[in-house]
Amino acid sequence: MGRVVVEVMPKPEILDPQGKAVVGALPRLGFTQFTSVRQGKRFELEVDGDVTPEILAAAQEAATTLLSNPVIEDVVSVVDATEVPA
Amino acid sequence: MTPLSGARIGVITFPGTLDDRDAARAVRLAxxxxxxxxxxxxDLQGVDAVVLPGGFSYGDYLRAGAISRFAPAMTAVVDAARGGMPVLGxxxxxxxxxxxxxxxxSMIKNDHLHFVCREQSMIVENAKTAWTNQFQAGQRITIPLKNQDGQFVADEHTLDELEGEGRVVFRYDGWNPNGSRRNIAGITxxxxxxxxxxxxxxxxxEAGFGPASAEGxxxxxxxxxxFTSVLSSLVGA
Structure with missing residues (x-):
């Protein structure tokens, strides 16, 4: 079974209110070294069989049409993340 | 209640819609x-206009409105809107x-991260749209506001374009309740x-069920x- 991982992040120029809340909470737990947090999304898309170039292209299209909104988000990666049996 | 105008206005219900009944009632009262x-x-059943009501369609999963956008009814709405049919979201x-x-x-989370529910004053900036022609430009109106993801964002070029073309329809009056760019509450x-x-x-x-006003x-x-604006624009069309 193949797996494609898609990662989506808020655009750098868009304020990320969730990331801002997280960076505000970190010092309360003693994590004072982190100056900024941005929160994104990771999608795992599974397919029967291998991740072919066509599957990757379809995942790329899904990433830009449904999984992200280009007004506020960037698709930062679409990769074959199929686990190879040891 | 017998419709006075003969106009038929559709109200779409998605899974997670909350305000469809109130929107339908508003249509009837108009x-x-x-x-x-x-x-x-x-099938939009030949309606003359469509209201997309509030709520949390698909639980706001992925992004608010992102999954509803691909509903069969929305494909029909997009076609009809491009043809000039009035649509209110x-x-x-x-x-x-x-x-x-x-x-x-697009809309992102409120800048203060809290759900906000209040009687909101705003200024009508464009009184020429299908849904605002019964207002006066510059008029202050008060209606309820209740949201979590209400911060309107767009790039500076888009914002300048909206302002330049008079497409900012409503601006928040006084406190900006969600951090929206340039206090924008609504656009066309x-x-x-x-x-x-x-x-x-x-x-x-309806008096007795609305926000506070000068009348009490x-x-x-x-x-x-x-809702009377859209009836007026349909009659005039």
């Missing part, structure tokens, strides 16, 4: 027939309109038939003119 439409049905309906690219920009498309806003006109259509507590009916 004097039109409210037609219940279902998200999974591409309220709150979650506004989010759906931006996801469907009928309106520019180039043609003025598609309007989206975060506050809820359908909750301010719960007496506010500033939302009714949205």
């Amino acid at each position: 004097g039109a027939e409210a037609v219940a439409l279902w998200h999974a049905d591409a 309220i709150c979650n309906g506004f989010q759906i309109l931006t996801e469907a690219h009928l309106l520019p920009g 498309n180039e043609r003025g038939n598609v309007v989206g806003l975060m506050p809820h006109p359908e909750h301010a259509v 507590p719960r007496a506010g009916t500033d939302g009714l003119a949205f």
